[in-house]
Amino acid sequence: MPQFSIxxxxxxxxxxxxxxxxxxxxxxxxxxxxxxxxxVGHDSHGVIRLMQYLEMIEQGFVKPGAAVETVRSxxxxxxxxxxxxxxxxxxxxxxxxxxxxxxxxxxxTVMIRNCNHVGRLGSYSKRAAESGLASMMAVxxxxxxxxxxxxxxxxxxxxxxxxxxxxWGETALVLDMTTSATAEGKVRVALQKGESVPEGWIIDxxxxxxxxxxxxxxxxxxxxxGGPLGFKGFGLSVxxxxxxxxxxxxxxxxxxxxxxxxxxxxxxxxxxxxxxxGAFDNLMSQYVDAVRSTxxxxxxxxxxxxxxxxxxxxxxxxxxxxxxPDETWRQIQELAQKLGTSVG
Amino acid sequence: MPQFSIxxxxxxxxxxxxxxxxxxxxxxxxxxxxxxxxxVGHDSHGVIRLMQYLEMIEQGFVKPGAAVETVRSxxxxxxxxxxxxxxxxxxxxxxxxxxxxxxxxxxxTVMIRNCNHVGRLGSYSKRAAESGLASMMAVxxxxxxxxxxxxxxxxxxxxxxxxxxxxWGETALVLDMTTSATAEGKVRVALQKGESVPEGWIIDxxxxxxxxxxxxxxxxxxxxxGGPLGFKGFGLSVxxxxxxxxxxxxxxxxxxxxxxxxxxxxxxxxxxxxxxxGAFDNLMSQYVDAVRSTxxxxxxxxxxxxxxxxxxxxxxxxxxxxxxPDETWRQIQELAQKLGTSVG
Numbered sequence: 001m002p003q004f005s006i007x008x009x010x011x012x013x014x015x016x017x018x019x020x021x022x023x024x025x026x027x028x029x030x031x032x033x034x035x036x037x038x039x040v041g042h043d044s045h046g047v048i049r050l051m052q053y054l055e056m057i058e059q060g061f062v063k064p065g066a067a068v069e070t071v072r073s074x075x076x077x078x079x080x081x082x083x084x085x086x087x088x089x090x091x092x093x094x095x096x097x098x099x100x101x102x103x104x105x106x107x108x109t110v111m112i113r114n115c116n117h118v119g120r121l122g123s124y125s126k127r128a129a130e131s132g133l134a135s136m137m138a139v140x141x142x143x144x145x146x147x148x149x150x151x152x153x154x155x156x157x158x159x160x161x162x163x164x165x166x167x168w169g170e171t172a173l174v175l176d177m178t179t180s181a182t183a184e185g186k187v188r189v190a191l192q193k194g195e196s197v198p199e200g201w202i203i204d205x206x207x208x209x210x211x212x213x214x215x216x217x218x219x220x221x222x223x224x225x226g227g228p229l230g231f232k233g234f235g236l237s238v239x240x241x242x243x244x245x246x247x248x249x250x251x252x253x254x255x256x257x258x259x260x261x262x263x264x265x266x267x268x269x270x271x272x273x274x275x276x277x278g279a280f281d282n283l284m285s286q287y288v289d290a291v292r293s294t295x296x297x298x299x300x301x302x303x304x305x306x307x308x309x310x311x312x313x314x315x316x317x318x319x320x321x322x323x324x325p326d327e328t329w330r331q332i333q334e335l336a337q338k339l340g341t342s343v344g
Numbered sequence: 345m346p347q348f349s350i351x352x353x354x355x356x357x358x359x360x361x362x363x364x365x366x367x368x369x370x371x372x373x374x375x376x377x378x379x380x381x382x383x384v385g386h387d388s389h390g391v392i393r394l395m396q397y398l399e400m401i402e403q404g405f406v407k408p409g410a411a412v413e414t415v416r417s418x419x420x421x422x423x424x425x426x427x428x429x430x431x432x433x434x435x436x437x438x439x440x441x442x443x444x445x446x447x448x449x450x451x452x453t454v455m456i457r458n459c460n461h462v463g464r465l466g467s468y469s470k471r472a473a474e475s476g477l478a479s480m481m482a483v484x485x486x487x488x489x490x491x492x493x494x495x496x497x498x499x500x501x502x503x504x505x506x507x508x509x510x511x512w513g514e515t516a517l518v519l520d521m522t523t524s525a526t527a528e529g530k531v532r533v534a535l536q537k538g539e540s541v542p543e544g545w546i547i548d549x550x551x552x553x554x555x556x557x558x559x560x561x562x563x564x565x566x567x568x569x570g571g572p573l574g575f576k577g578f579g580l581s582v583x584x585x586x587x588x589x590x591x592x593x594x595x596x597x598x599x600x601x602x603x604x605x606x607x608x609x610x611x612x613x614x615x616x617x618x619x620x621x622g623a624f625d626n627l628m629s630q631y632v633d634a635v636r637s638t639x640x641x642x643x644x645x646x647x648x649x650x651x652x653x654x655x656x657x658x659x660x661x662x663x664x665x666x667x668x669p670d671e672t673w674r675q676i677q678e679l680a681q682k683l684g685t686s687v688g
Contacts, residue, residue, distance in 0.1 A: 072617070074450040076420035079618055106418040109451045111618065134591060136480075136583075149647050152638030164583035166590070173586065175579040182573075198572060207641045227571045228542060229526075235519040235650040239480075239508035241631060242517065246510070247478060247618045252631045267611065274416070274423055274455065275593045287585060287596045294496030297551045303493045306579040 001323040002344070009047050009322065010035035012332065012343045016050055019339035020057055022064040026089045033088040033119040038322045041313035044185030045120045048328050051335060053086075053117075062086060062116050068093050071113070071249075076105040079248065080112045087118035087262065094266055095124045099131050102268035111248035112264035115139075122176030122307065124266070125165035129172030132277065134269040138162045139262050140244035140252065147180040148221040150234035153207030155221045158262075159183050160240040165307075167271065168284055174307030179236040180222045187213045187222070200227045240265075345667040346688070353391050353666065354379035356676065356687045360394055363683035364401055366408040370433045377432040377463040382666045385657035388529030389464045392672050395679060397430075397461075406430060406460050412437050415457070415593075420449040423592065424456045431462035431606065438610055439468045443475050446612035455592035456608035461485075466520030466651065468610070469509035473516030476621065478613040482506045483606050484588035484596065491524040492565040494578035497551030499565045502606075503527055504584040509651075511615065512628055518651030523580040524566045531557045531566070544571045584609075 004012070013031035018024055030053070038046035056062040066083035068090045073079065078097050082090035094110040101108035118124070121137050128135035139161055146155025159178040166173050181201045190197045191213035204210045205219030216222065225233025243265040245252035250263030271280060292303050324332075329344075336343045348356070357375035362368055374397070382390035400406040410427035412434045417423065422441050426434035438454040445452035462468070465481050472479035483505055490499025503522040510517050525545045534541045535557035548554045549563030560566065569577025587609040589596035594607030615624060636647050668676075673688075680687045 074617070076452075077450045077617075105449075106421045107451070107453045108420075109613065134586065136587075149635050149638050151641055151644040151647050152635075153641050154638045156635050156638050164580075164587070166583070166586045173582070175583050177576045177579060200572065207639075225570060225573060225576055228544065229569060231648075231650075232521045232569055235521060236508075238517070238635070238650055239510070239519050242478065242510045242628075243480075243508070243613075246624055246627045246631070247613060247615065249619045249623070252627055269453065269587075269591060271591065273418070273421075274591045279593070280590055283590045283596055284586075287590070291493050291496075291500050291582070294493050294500050295498045295551075297495055297497050300495040303495050304575075306575075306582055 001325055002329050003321045003323050004344075005321045006035050006039045006318055009038050009324075013047050013050060015341055015343050016054070016332070016336055016339060019336070019341040020054055020064070022057075022086070026064065026086060029092050030086050030088045030119075033092075033123060036123050037120045039314050039317050040120070040122075040310040041317065042120050042310075043322075044183065044189060046322075047324065047332065049117075049119075051331050054335060054339075056116070076101060076107060077109040078111075080110065082112050082115040084114055084116060084261075087116040087264075090115050091118040091124050091264060091266075094264065095127050098135070098266050098268040099128060099133060102133055102270040106270055106273040108268045110264075110266045110268075111244075112262075112266075113248040113250040115250070115262045115264050117141075117262065118264060120176065121161050121163040122165070122174045122310070125163040125176070126172045126174045126307070128268055129165040129167050129174065132167055132271055134164075134166040134271055136162070136164045136267045138240040138244050138265050140241045140250070141262055146221055147224055147237065148203065148207075150224055150226075150230040153203055153221065157224075157234070157237045157241065159222065160237040160244070162236065162240060166284070167277075167280070168288070168305070169281065171311060172307065173284075173305055174310065176307065176310075177225075179225050179233050179240060181225055181227075181233070182222065184216070184222065187216050191217070345669055346673050347665045347667050348688075349665045350379050350383045350662055352688075353382050353668075357391050357394060359685055359687050360398070360676070360680055360683060363680070363685040364398055364408070366401075366430070370408065370430060373436050374430050374432045374463075377436075377467060380467050381464045383658050383661050384464070384466075384654040385661065386464055386654075387666075388527065388533060390666075391668065391676065393461075393463075395675050398679060398683075400460070420445060420451060421453040422455075424454065426456050426459040428458055428460060428605075431460040431608075434459050435462040435468050435608060435610075438608065439471050442479070442610050442612040443472060443477060446477055446614040450614055450617040452612045454608075454610045454612075455588075456606075456610075457592040457594040459483075459594070459606045459608050461606065462608060464520065465505050465507040466509070466518045466654070469507040469520070470516045470518045470651070472612055473509040473511050473518065476511055476615055478508075478510040478615055480506070480508045480611045482584040482588050482609050484585045484594070485606055490565055491568055491581065492547065492551075494568055494570075494574040497547055497565065501568075501578070501581045501585065503566065504581040504588070506580065506584060510628070511621075511624070512632070512649070513625065515655060516651065517628075517649055518654065520651065520654075521569075523569050523577050523584060525569055525571075525577070526566065528560070528566065531560050535561070 017027035141158035244263035361371035485502035588607035
């Protein structure tokens with residue numbers, strides 16, 4: 001498998017996106033987000049998405065260069081329409097706006113309608129934390145990763161991720177999770193590797209539990225988070241459809257909307273307007289110490305805080321680079337050739 | 345078991361609280377919340393709490409009549425200090441303030457520090473929905489219901505509930521859930537009934553899974569939501585400690601704070617400032633229809649929306665009253681006698 005630095009991955013993505021006609025500034029934003037997903041180890045949201053994104057441009061679902069417009073705003077909120085530009089472009093704009101408004105007003109809310117795939121939600125919440133703010137975000141995610149409601153056996157809901165973050169010393173505490181048992185991408189990865197998936201992730205077309213990832217693509221569905229307590233994951237997912245999909249005006253029922261019509265909800269708190277940063281840092285460090293000091297279950301070496309795995313992977317991968325699977329690299333090269341450019 | 349109407353339960357609670365020296369307005373608020381919990385079927389948060397609340401007054405943890413003060417505020421946020429008055433009194437004030445500010449500013453945030461048990465969080469979010477707003481709320485809940493971090497076997501976290509709500513036609517969609525597998529109260533109820541609890545709720549003092557509720561009170565701990573995916577429930581819980589416990593300035597590490605020092609985070613969205621109410625209602629009804637139309641798993645009669653069970657129970661119980669277990673009723677009468685009053 002070829003090895004790349006994170007910067008090289010961003011450069012490759014930039015090359016392909018600009019060759020496809022994406023304006024350079026926007027291409028740079030999308031490329032950086034894709035490479036960043038590889039950096040933290042979420043390869044399913046990394047450069048592998050280039051093929052899908054290019055298809056979405058061809059099919060008219062992604063409209064490169066479309067203006068991200070303000071539909072409505074007040075001192076503490078903004079409602080944006082992404083007009084089907086890249087989700088990363090709209091989300092990056094939303095975070096900038098949200099941070100600016102929160103610094104003025106103490107807190108802020110930014111919603112985005114008609115937004116394409118934003119990539120990894122935790123990337124945006126982490127940026128807010130690195131700017132000294134606390135944040136919460138959610139996306140009502142449409143697309144092929146259909147989740148069954150609790151008690152149901154057909155796909156109805158998106159994997160509807162939620163992310164929350166806050167400063168943690170020099171870095172950030174970042175929760176970034178789907179409200180389904182898993183993201184669709186992880187099932188796809190298992191399928192490609194010929195592995196089975198854990199129990200409780202998916203059901204087959206008849207609603208039977210299965211560990212065979214192929215069953216998901218054969219009429220099956222993802223399950224909501226919680227197993228026998230799946231009404232909780234289902235409930236979170238429903239409320240994300242409300243906040244991301246209804247309040248934003250994006251609409252919610254995937255089947256009657258163009259692919260890509262996500263709704264995004266972002267909420268920012270300017271931390272120092274609520275508690276002095278030094279006092280916050282003390283509470284945080286005392287808290288993390290208390291949690292980490294817990295007696296461990298057999299086989300568990302340490303208690304990991306939200307986002308800690310990603311932080312470690314990022315340190316490693318920014319230093320040592322990332323392996324890209326041969327097949328992915330072949331597809332990327334093929335794509336570059338088709339666009340009349342070359343990469344690597 | 346004696347039977348009472350919801351109004352009678354509120355009257356009984358009011359009688360006891362005023363006899364204990366709680367100012368009448370505050371007593372009315374607390375009594376209404378307790379009776380409301382009984383009405384929706386959450387008896388563990390109902391009048392059974394009177395005994396605990398009175399103990400907390402005696403021990404100085406609840407300070408009846410303490411002023412709920414504004415520590416800091418802006419056009420779109422308020423930070424309150426409950427000064428250890430009843431949580432219901434502070435939370436009710438917070439919801440009123442939050443609704444008022446959101447109507448002015450589009451969105452609002454209210455945090456409460458030094459707050460006692462607020463009762464059922466869903467009661468407050470529902471009130472916002474009934475006023476036409478969408479809301480999210482969370483409490484970093486201390487107390488005896490200790491939850492182990494994911495991978496740990498000792499108590500560290502509260503059951504840290506989260507509630508989200510939005511208008512749903514004439515009523516409200518209300519998610520109200522702990523981020524642990526279960527609330528401590530449900531384990532206690534199983535213990536009192538001599539029943540076992542489902543797998544995945546608790547571990548014993550050695551970290552072994554158990555279905556014996558007694559093990560929780562014998563050095564055991566509650567588990568975070570998610571089972572093998574418990575890092576998600578744990579992550580949500582941690583972030584609620586951040587938003588409720590740190591940003592509010594309440595502090596977070598239960599062991600070094602007086603019992604009752606909850607932190608509350610509430611967020612309100614004035615719906616019509618984002619989407620016209622009629623359009624929202626159409627999206628909601630189309631969405632609920634789509635979700636409900638899902639093919640059901642064997643043995644499942646219908647897909648229930650968040651809060652739907654509570655809505656049905658409330659209709660039934662407001663019409664037909666509630667049975668109070670003999671032992672609870674005996675304790676309430678004993679309490680009344682001790683306070684020099686009588687009930688029922």
